[in-house]
Amino acid sequence: MAISVETFFLVPDAQGTLQAQIQQMIAQGILSGRLHRGEKLPSSRRLATHLGVSRITVTLAYTELLANDYLTSRGRSGYYVSDNAPVPPVYEPTAPAEDRVDWPRAIVKTFSGGDTLDKPRDWARYRYPFIYGQADPTLFDHANWRLCGMRALGAKDFSSLTADYFDQDDPLLVEFIARHTLPRRGIAARPSEILITMGAQNALWLTAQVLLNARRQAAVEDPCYYALRDLLTQTRCTMVPISVDSNGLPPEAIPDRTDVIFCTPSHQSPTTATMPMDRRKALLDRARELNALIVEDDYEFELSFLGSPSPSLKSLDREGRVIYVGSFSKSLFPGLRLGYLVGSAAFIREARALRAQVLRHPPGHMQRSAAYFLSLGHYDAQIRRMSKALHDRRRTLEESVARHGLTVAGRGAYGGSSLWMRAPAGVDTTALAERLRTQSVLIEPGAPFFAGPDRPRDFYRLGYSSIQRKSIDAGVAQIAAALSGYWT
Template sequence: MGKLSPLRSTDGHTTLLPSSDILFWNSHFQEIDRSGTFLQLQIRQMIVTAIEDGRLPLGMRMPSSRDLASLLKVSRNTIVIAYEQLVDQNFLVARERSGYFVTGLPKQIAGYRDSGPPSVRAEQSRWTERFALRPSAFRNIVKPLDWQNYPYPFIFGQFDPTLFPTNDWRESARAAMSVPEINNWARDMIDGDDPALIEQLQRQVLPRRGIRARSDEIMMTIGAQHALYLIAKLFVTRETSVGMEDPGYPDARNIFGMLTSNVIPLRVDEEGLVPDEAFERCALAYVTASHQCPTAVTMSLERRRKLLAIAKAKNILLVEDDYESELIPEGNDLPPLASLDRDQNVLYVGSLSKVLAPGLRLGYVVAPAPVIRELRALRRLMLRHPPLNNQRVAALFIGLGHYRTHLHQVARVLFERARLLDQLLPKALPTCRWTRAAGSTSYWVSCPTGTDATRLADSARAEGVVIEPGDVFSIREDDTSHCFRLGFSSIRTDRIEPGMKRLGAVLSGT
């Protein structure tokens, strides 16, 4: 037996455990967040994970509640509650006068583990031969998962804790947990959506963009990207000619590229997508008119009308991604293509995630009723409908007036950040050019020819500054390899100036 070590729990109990046992059990609880809440839930989850991946085998005796409480320096009640819950869930069994034992069946049974895993290369080769496609090989926007740990995150469209309406969202979530509300959203809607959320979109969200739609012309999705995938699956075959803004949104390009070999790059200028001969050859075209992704320029009203006229004459279906509607009240708001369309040639994709938080994953499609009917049938085959509890919380959030208040508060903060960057950019990046249309929350920065923006981003990250290299936005990487996107919705206002100074110093040193 190993050396005995004294341990004391929060209730003063002292116990002795072999040192080897301390090391073993500590290894299962290394990720516990003592500064966080719900320690009991964290402990349960870690035990379940250890059981399911085979680290706690069937029949193994768990430490007593006192011993584990001493080891983790938590109250004994926390461990007792966790153990009792795991017994109820059949992960543990309690034996009188003996303690708690593992009873849940691990995913990796002993016979499989003892046989030895195949080599990584052989395993990869085995599966690669079976794949119908390789989405992991696509070029995607890459952001560090721990971007919030960097002091100067100039990235686009991510969660800013200082702007999230925590109290208002909690009120809406609590209201959605009442018994009458649970009775509304707990049922299976098959291919339907929460009628309360559809109604709020009709009343308060879409009218802000000049769009009027019937309830049978709206469908909820799990984010705007899900909407794009459904639309592509419904309309695109291997021969369909799909127009993509170039530079443009990489995920949309990848979605369409999976389904057709005929993706046509469409030129972009200071007014957005150019409706030239290449555009006229398209059967479907993806458009970001309000703020072109990633250049952030706004399509003029004259260009919008011309685009719609050509789409009507050439029978082109337009997919309008209004991913960033006017969050910042600057200048005159231009109507989206969908509000100008009189010929039902526009499928409108919107999102609540950009306004609130990307983790919310609530988007929507506005389209003619026959299109929505088919999209619902297609969505049903994938996931039926987005979770109704989340839909009801969002409906209450909008209906209680929190949505309008939140937009006003966010607009004020983002406007302040934009004005500050307008002043700092010429000083910090004097050799660069940039574009940002009114209302956008990012700048598209073009560095001097020969600059490698990917290398710049790597060097900047070492200094705590996160930016998004631009090569991924173009079909040909070299076209925008000297560019990067500079977002400001996710960085605190007081960190913008020191962050820009660091970025400028890094650029001047490359």
């Protein structure tokens, strides 16, 4: 492997002759492990031109390193790092210079320290991973996804792989969403009203940035998707949490002067409550009274294995007040990071411009691969396969929960991939989760989903998309045992 000439540079205030500086620079690279045995150095002409020195200076430095067995010469091929060079087995970057920046003063806005849950990256090695939002590899159609990815790499699709769309998206993916995905939710939209995003969270961020500032007020569900509160905080808007009930967000509780309402009517996050039709109409009426907008996050609508999903709020909207957020992350796999925004053309235009400034567009190859996977019918086949598997796991989990005497606080009326649970009074599920983790059981504590300092500590979520059906009962038994011995 050839070493790039760009990795070499001279320190302006270094001591010694140019020849000595070049010699020291290469020797230190070898001694630190940055330059590996057998790697080819730049030619003396290229390195001299790059460093702005004479070629003879570089040649003399190479000759000295050759004599000391740091380098070896291979005829007319050039100079290489010698096999006898004292190279350590692992490259350890040199320690950076002392950091003297006053970072608390330099940083004007912080983004860390939010409520994002700690989900272990090695969750798959746990025996009982009741973790939400991760993909079960046994349910995914790897073979056809690979074929679609290879097709997207073909010469015919070269432009979709290499082109800079700037602020546009793959027309095949947009067309599929407009003609197939949205009509299933009763939504009609033109391409100018659809924007591809890096998942639902990116869609929510774009929406918040376009619609909110320090002078505006946003109503959010309580509990809600924990990352939503974090990204709304960035806008410095006034955030008003609205306690949800068994039917989701109560419209009458939305205060005056509210500008934007964030909700998950089809599958409330995290309680899984489904908003009935009369309340959906009441929510639209309340938004009209306030002259407010509604942001509808319609995650998991595809996983409605217990019955047909209720109509989306966007499908009932006749005034353009609803901005719709969809995602393929839950139905395909989280790492795909593809979602979409649907709204009036004026809103999408601004969201598109903001996206272009931040990340241009989601990678064209991923968009085209997804478009093929969707349009060739593989997506629908996968949804049917996933829905059957999740239905079986859901039934097993509910039976096990009932058998072990655990309390369900919320279960989706149409399906989904989790149950919202409540522990006995006095149990801190954050501490419970830590204890269970040592026993190879993963649950999600519920406190981060709630707003305010006095959050309920006794809720938790059990996801069943990532755990095999055969492991569910033993895992629930572990949870029940931990709860019964919580105070010991």
